Amino acid sequence: MAYLKRSFNPGRQEYQELLKRNIQNKREVAQDVRNILDAVRNEGDSSLFRFSRQFDKAELSSLAVNLQELSEAESLVDASLKQALHTAYDHIYAFHAEQIGHGEQLEVAKGIELSRMIVPIQRVGLYIPGGTAPLFSTVLMLGIPALVAKCPSVVLCTPPAKDGSIHPAILYAAKLCNITEIYKVGGAQAIAAMGYGTQTIKAVDKIFGPGNQYVTEAKIQISSECCAIDMPAGPSEVMVVASMDADPSFVASDLLSQAEHGTDSQAMLIVHSDQEQGFAYLDRVEQELEKQLENLPRKSFLLQSLAGSRAIVASSLPTCVQLVNAYGPEHLIINLSEEEDELFASKVVNAGSIFIGPYSCESAGDYASGTNHTLPTNGWARSYSGVSTDSYCKKITVQKLSKEGLKNLSGTLFCMAESEALMAHYNAVAVRLGGER
């Protein structure tokens, strides 16, 4: 049986169909989300308790996680997981600290001083989805850059379990990031609460974090009203570029680890080879998929995800580069050869994050190498970067002109203002220079 649909040296006109994502139609959820947003805006906290009853099946006594829950979490997390979280924290912190920007300063002409001032966003909201597994890694990925950027106020929302609790590993990871304002609110209602504010939850300036299609739609709707978001999100995806020398078991494991994220995840494989050898190589990858699937839990889930996967054999490296840049993958794994990997990477213009060489598996970046795992999906890598320290900062331009600086510039300003027919702009310069034009 073949898991991956195959093609060879596709023409440009085939790219669109071949590189299509598994996207569900989101229009269906738009109205549901609109109703939730409106309810939270109009009713505030009481709607949050109601939605928690409805969606989380939880009867909450308080929205906020209290100090006792926070301190209990510390004793409930295994020592080995604590150690792992600390290692991940250290790497993520170190890389995001390297990203701290420094404002430029320039005297562009005598008496005209320009600069940029880097300022943290004052209040940020982090959303951590619920579901089968506690996504403590996402807490680190969103919380650490907020800490590095020195955002003065950080709030975290995540849905409660039926018993009204939050997984201790989530709380422990939050504590590592100095986050103590945590609310038991999930779904579109969490986005609404952080975007509009309620009696308990003060509105934030920007919302970060992944989520299901309701959360995503809520983020998109609120981003056009009053609150910025990190990026539009879609299902996760990987593109693996392999040569005949790449170990098929490594390639298969990468496709499967992507497929594990969700049934709408997409795993794409590009093999650099002629057709005959390339298809023979794909047979070996298929055998490895078969073998590894046997040893993995949730096989039926993984099979469902793999259904959207594709394998393309391309006989030239420039075609492989074209395919990568046309797809714009969230994760790109390059496994060609020691010599070719970095050269290939240097030609990539559309990707969220690049993993170079046989030992750079996506899991490393997902958890603990130090790069951020919140990345643009669904082709947004054409225009968006992944979350970084930059995402938590603004740059404010500053200018200071001396009288001499303004005088020297006045001829230019008068001419441009007159030509754009903006005479009050002209006047603002003229009154300052009196008769000195």
Place this chain on the structure above:
Amino acid sequence: MAYLKRSFNPGRQEYQELLKRNIQNKREVAQDVRNILDAVRNEGDSSLFRFSRQFDKAELSSLAVNLQELSEAESLVDASLKQALHTAYDHIYAFHAEQIGHGEQLEVAKGIELSRMIVPIQRVGLYIPGGTAPLFSTVLMLGIPALVAKCPSVVLCTPPAKDGSIHPAILYAAKLCNITEIYKVGGAQAIAAMGYGTQTIKAVDKIFGPGNQYVTEAKIQISSECCAIDMPAGPSEVMVVASMDADPSFVASDLLSQAEHGTDSQAMLIVHSDQEQGFAYLDRVEQELEKQLENLPRKSFLLQSLAGSRAIVASSLPTCVQLVNAYGPEHLIINLSEEEDELFASKVVNAGSIFIGPYSCESAGDYASGTNHTLPTNGWARSYSGVSTDSYCKKITVQKLSKEGLKNLSGTLFCMAESEALMAHYNAVAVRLGGER
């Protein structure tokens, strides 16, 4: 007569009402815009010719500006305006060149190399509005950072005049920025053409530029579908912070130059003073407004804009800072004193661009000092920066792990993957290390 509504030392609970913007309800235009977007997506070029007939009253023979029009423009622009454009170009280029980022590199642990690669967005679309005056300054503000960032493909859309022409100063400014792909398309249909692509206009990755409420709504709608935008836009605004020592004629000229941008523009004045002296100072500003208005064209237009303006006297500098940060002005002019101006600026966390001291009028930044005039409005300065070279670049993270690097990290990865119940993530590490766990 008083142009500015006055208040003194407002309480926190009054801020929302006092600092309210003059925003029109955009919901009315949403459906009109949706129809235009759909028409362009479904019909392509033919809808653009039709909309040009309908909205611009122009019968176009071709959407693209041809080489002859470009070369004619050169001879139609005054020598003095050319000189002004060159000066503005030089300053804007110099400041935006300072903003070029440099990717970080870090070996976060032995065998774990992390970096960021800075890559220009491959195809960007610039929108230049039509209207009474040719906004050639905006061409420079959007075109120069694209040039600095080395975006390989840049397209400009702007509505034609009734005779099908584009103002030569627009074309000349575009030429300075090496932009030759220019289309005679305006309004929401221009945003749709750049976002979806048509037979003639290839889709872009990100759209920049100001516009009326149709353009703004089109940008918002398309940004949730397929194409990034610079930022949500609203009416322009200024906040002037003045002490009793600030020349009232300067202050009045700043309020008027802001009022000139549109009838929904907002000019806000904060005076640092006690009530009695502060209100007396406001009287002097009012006299100056009266006087300067007499000498300006479009007085009735300016009066309409000033109707949304307000003046607040605050007796403490911390209150002045609070008011600024609560409003988050697009433009902030600080005119307190030589000693206090920079200290005050250092406490500002929400603003688009700051103008320090008596000779830094907004006109300077609007045209030619070198800072960008495309700035966040309507409170978006809480989370957005103005357009800069950064806006035209992406940062792609890259990681390279050696076998040793992965081995050292494996304990952490195994533990986190198990705890998040993602066993294929676990497996991707395990297969690479064979029996070496």
